[in-house]
Amino acid sequence: MSPTQFLGVAAATVLLILVPGPSVMFIVGQALARGRGAALLSAGGNATGALIAGLLIALGLGVLVTESTLVVEIMRYLGAGVLVILGVTAIATAGRTVRPRAAAPSRAAGDRPGIRSFLAAVVVGATNPKVYIIFAALLPTFVDPSSSVPAGTQMVLLAAVPVVIGLLSDAAWAVGASWARTSIVNAPSRMRLFQRIGGGCLVAVGGFTALHRS
Template sequence: MIGASQAAGLALASVLIIAVPGPSVLFIVGRALAHGRRIAIATVVGNAFGSLVAGVVVAVGLGELLARSEVLFHVIKYAGAAYLVFLGVHALLAHRAPSPEQAAEASARPGWWATARQGLLVGVTNPKVFVLYAAILPQFVVPTAGNVTAQMLLLALVPVAIGLATDLVWAVAASTVRGWFTRSPRRLRRIGQAGGVSIIGLGVATAFAGDPR
């Protein structure tokens, strides 16, 4: 239903956009620094599903509604920002312990599925993803090639797959750096706190970011 030229063109556009680290990358790196590789990968998977949800929403026509509704846009925007701040504060509190025993206990990682759900919520509550899909996907639809909605659903898989691959690279790289810090409870606590601060900063930046529409 979609041609190779459509997929290739969208893949190129997606690479050019995704190559520049954005909020998702910063969130994933923050989670990797705070909790390690396993949790970072769970975050990547959840975030990818969140992006896929955005693609489905745009494909069925709700993306345009979000792009036009200032109230809905800001409700989702601030909900996502608040959730990021919450996750950042949680990471900070989990790494505040001063003693090695407390540090070991605090470094206990959340469950894989719970983390994936958190990543999904972050992806779904990022209105910029919806607006981006609404702006890009229609450019690669060929009206004469079949059902437009079906084409957009298939095309949405392209940036999701590319984003998943690049985010995994960031997750592995950040968690590898974290490995050095795990040799010392103090270093581990500091890098965990740094990850929490970065996620809080991302939430604040998201709240005060300009409207991209």
Template sequence: MTLEAYIAFCIAAIAIVIVPGPTVTIIIANSLKHGTRAGLLNVAGTQAGLLVWMAIAIAGLASAITYMGVWFDVLRIAGAAYLIWLGIKLIRSKGQLTAAAATAPRGGFFFQGFVVILSNPKVLLVFGALIPQFISKDGDYPNQLVLLGLSFMVIATVFDSLYAFAAGNAGSWLSQKRVRFVEVSSGLCLIGGGLWLALRGR
């Protein structure tokens, strides 16, 4: 691909990453309640999930989804239910800032980030619609896909980590009332994302 096409992809990837979605919401919420380390573990988990998505894309995303058939729908519904559950849990929280007052997710923050990214609609957008537009038909498909996939991962790591650091440091001066507002807003966003994922179909 040309340098211009690669730069255009990076700009598009940044635009997608910086818009808060399920992944960013979880990173911010956990960084506020458990500290920056929890948010960074979420980020690490999302990167592991992105590697899985890239492997699926290399194998052929469309054909993989068709082959999986009903199991892809099961994964989609399970992911949607998980997002809704996380949203309800956030809404029911009491805005407590200390780590002792908040319970870490089962399986840890890394696994939570991994699960959330697997059901994140943004990733379907990136690997199913965005990346194919920038791949040259005359070039080597797998190598181009790996380059763009890894570039997206780097961009996501940088900006998601910035969210984690910002939220983690903010936790020291945010009042309980403001944290409660963030929790409710984040919870509603997660529930909305889960409902959208469940109703959109394949």
């Protein structure tokens, strides 16, 4: 394998990754509703989900996901349900935890909302249509059949490129949206509004996921 392959994958996928989609909407929603910690966990979860999907495709199991209607439907509705539940919860609890930043208690490492954000983001990342465009359509074109490295191994190694780019992009969205949230944390009415907007984003992504057919 050569550096040209990795640079080619980066050039071919960076614009597609940077265009905001369901994953970005989910992360921004988490940032506005729950703060930077949940948003960054969501970015990590999204990258994990994308990596899982990419590895499945690289190992030849992507056909099961892309061609089995039942599997696709189950994944789609599972992701939609999780998103809607998180969004409704954020809207319903808006304002209950609003307090000045200095007085806000630190969250424990095992905070359940944070874990839920991560797991939900894994589902979002694994079911994002862009993931399948990148890994099933674009990545194979950069595999060198004359290389001594097996094609499957090349796919796995090349998959790291869009995953890293996506993680950096999502983290930037998480920090930016969290900054907007933090800047108004001492204004309770605005904080409630942002939490509700964040919850609304999650519900919107859930609805899009349920209704969209790739």
